[in-house]
Amino acid sequence: GTIVSAVVGYFSIWFLLAFLRRNSTAIFIIYRVVLGVIILVLLWQGVMSPQI
Structure with missing residues (x-):
């Protein structure tokens, strides 16, 4: 595994x-x-939560 990695x-x-x-x-x-714009739109629309 290590060698392959x-x-x-x-x-x-x-x-x-x-x-x-x-x-x-x-x-x-x-x-x-x-990608940043998509994430911001999803956050503003409430589709995504900013919590981890």
């Missing part, structure tokens, strides 16, 4: 760094802003 973690970091060398972080920024 280490290998997957290594390749995940390698992929992310390679992706960021070729592309900008704009997609991550857009994703986070959209």
Whole structure:
């Protein structure tokens, strides 16, 4: 389990760094802003509770 986790973690970091060398972080920024707006709307509508 530990070795598999280490290998997957290594390749995940390698992929992310390679992706960021070729592309900008704009997609991550857009994703986070959209997700934040969705969460705020759900909170304002009472669909979600702010409590953990």
